[in-house]
Amino acid sequence: xxxxxxxxxxTTADKFIPEIWSDEIIATYKKNLVLAxxxxxxxxxxxxxxxxxxxSPTRGNATAKAASTQVTLIAATETEVVVTIDQHYEYSRLIxxxxxxxxxxxxRNFYTEDAGYALARQVDTSLIQIxxxxxxxxxxxxYSGAFSGADxxxxxxxxxxxxxxxxxxxxxxxSIQRLDDNDVPMDGRFLAIPPSTRNTLMGLAxxxxxxxxxxxxxxxxxxxxxxxxxxxxxxxxTSNADTTSGSTACRIAxxxxxxxxxxxxxxxxxxxxxxxxxxxxxxxxxxxxxxxxELRDGSAVALAVPA
Numbered sequence: 001x002x003x004x005x006x007x008x009x010x011t012t013a014d015k016f017i018p019e020i021w022s023d024e025i026i027a028t029y030k031k032n033l034v035l036a037x038x039x040x041x042x043x044x045x046x047x048x049x050x051x052x053x054x055x056s057p058t059r060g061n062a063t064a065k066a067a068s069t070q071v072t073l074i075a076a077t078e079t080e081v082v083v084t085i086d087q088h089y090e091y092s093r094l095i096x097x098x099x100x101x102x103x104x105x106x107x108r109n110f111y112t113e114d115a116g117y118a119l120a121r122q123v124d125t126s127l128i129q130i131x132x133x134x135x136x137x138x139x140x141x142x143y144s145g146a147f148s149g150a151d152x153x154x155x156x157x158x159x160x161x162x163x164x165x166x167x168x169x170x171x172x173x174x175s176i177q178r179l180d181d182n183d184v185p186m187d188g189r190f191l192a193i194p195p196s197t198r199n200t201l202m203g204l205a206x207x208x209x210x211x212x213x214x215x216x217x218x219x220x221x222x223x224x225x226x227x228x229x230x231x232x233x234x235x236x237x238t239s240n241a242d243t244t245s246g247s248t249a250c251r252i253a254x255x256x257x258x259x260x261x262x263x264x265x266x267x268x269x270x271x272x273x274x275x276x277x278x279x280x281x282x283x284x285x286x287x288x289x290x291x292x293x294e295l296r297d298g299s300a301v302a303l304a305v306p307a
Contacts, residue, residue: 021108021112021271021273021284021286022269024109024112024113024116025112025113025115025116025119025269026269027116028112028113028115028116028117028120029116029117029119029120029269029288030116030120031116031120032116032117032120032121033120033123033124034124034236034238034240035123035124035192036123036124036127036263038190038192038236038256038258039127039256039258039259039260039261039263040258040261040262040295041262041264041265042262042264042265043264044085044264045265045266045267047266049085050084050085050086051082051083051085052082052083052085052291053082053083054080054081054083054262055078055079055080056079056081056295057076057078058076058078058079061074081293081294081295082293083262083264083291083292083293084293085264085289085290085291086291087289087290087291087292088287088289089119089122089287089288090285090286090287091114091115091118091119091285091286091287092283092284092285092286093283093284094279094281094282094283094284095111095281095282095283095284096279096280096281097280097281098280099281111284115271115286116269119269119286119288121240123288123290124238125240125242126290126292127261127263128192128238128240128241128252128254130260130261130292130293130294131143131146131242131252131254131256132145132242132302133145133297134254134256134260134294134297134300134302135147135297135301135302137302142157142158142159143158143252145302146163146252146302146303147163147171147174147175147302147303147304148164148171148303149164149167149168149303149304149305150163150165150166150167150168151165151168151170151174152168152170152172152173152178152301152303153171153174156250156302156304158250161250163304164250164304164305164306165304165305166197166200166305166306167193167197167200167201167253167303169204169206172230172231172255173231175255175301176233176255178301179255179257179300179301182298184257184296184298184299185257188257188258189232189233189234189255189256189258190233190234190235190255190257190258191230191233191234191235191236191253191256192236192237192238192241192253192254192256193235193236193241193253193254193305194237194238194239194241194252194305195237195239196251196305196307197251197253197305198227198237200305201235207228207230241253241254249306249307250304250305250306251305251306251307252302252304252305253303254303255300255301255303256299256301257299257300259299260294260295260296260297260299260300261292261293261294261295263290264290264291264293265288265289265290266290266291267287267288267290268288269286269287269288270286270287270288271284271285272284272285272286273285
C-alpha cells in the first residue's frame with residue numbers, strides 16, 4: 001500500500017525546528033545562571049516602557065508606650081530605586097547551507113549550549129559588577145568600596161593594588177560582621193567567589209571542618225554553582241567574578257544579601273532563525289533584554305582577591 005505524500009519535511013516542520021533551538025538554549029541558560037538566581041528578581045515581560053520604579057521604604061523603630069499617652073507616629077519620606085532596562089545582548093551565527101548539509105547534529109547542540117552559556121554569563125557579569133558600588137563605592141572598575149581579601153578591613157586601592165590578598169577566615173568573619181552591623185537579615189545571604197578563591201579555601205584546614213560543608217548533603221537543595229555552606233552562608237563559585245583594573249590581576253569575591261541588587265527581566269532568552277539567500281545560509285540569533293540596579297548599599301561587601 002502506498003504511504004501517500006503527506007510527508008513531514010523541513011518545510012512543514014519549519015516552525016518546530018526553532019522551538020527545539022529555543023528549548024535547548026533556555027535550558028542551558030538557566031543551568032548556568034548563578035547570581036541571577038541569588039538576587040531579587042522581577043519580571044517585566046510583556047510590559048511596555050524602559051524604566052521600573054521600585055519603592056525603597058525606610059526601616060522604622062519600635063517606641064515604648066507610656067500609660068495614658070498617645071502612640072508615637074512614624075513618618076518618613078520614602079524613596080525609590082529606578083531601574084533602567086538598557087541591557088540588550090545577543091548571540092548570532094550564520095550557518096551556511098554547506099555546513100548544514102555536511103555537519104553533524106552535534107554542531108547545533110554546541111551552538112545552542114554556547115548561546116545559553118554566553119547569555120547567562122553576561123547576565124551574571126552585569127549583576128556582580130554592581131559590587132563596584134557597594135559600601136559607598138564609586139561604581140567604577142576601581143572598586144573604591146572594596147576591602148582586602150586578606151583581612152576584610154584594609155581598603156582596596158586598584159591602581160596600587162593596596163589591600164590585594166588571598167581570602168582568609170578573618171576577612172570572611174569581618175565581612176559577615178559588616179552585614180550584621182547593618183542589620184542585614186541572615187536568611188538570603190550568599191558568598192560568590194571566583195575559582196581562585198575556591199582554590200584557596202580548599203587549601204585551608206578550617207574549611208574541611210564542620211564550619212564548611214564541602215558536599216551538599218541529601219537534605220540540602222543543590223543550586224547552580226553552590227559548593228557548600230560557610231557560617232550559615234551558602235558559597236557559590238562563578239567564573240564571572242569581576243576583574244578590576246590595576247597592575248596586578250585582581251578579582252572580586254562578593255558577600256551579599258539577595259536584596260542588595262535587583263534583576264529585572266523584560267524579555268527572556270529567545271531564539272530566531274531567518275534564511276539569508278544572499279549568503280545561502282541561515283542566520284541564528286538568541287537575545288535577552290534586562291536591567292540591573294543596586295537596591296541596598298550596606299547589604300553587600302566586596303573583597304579583593306588574586307585572580
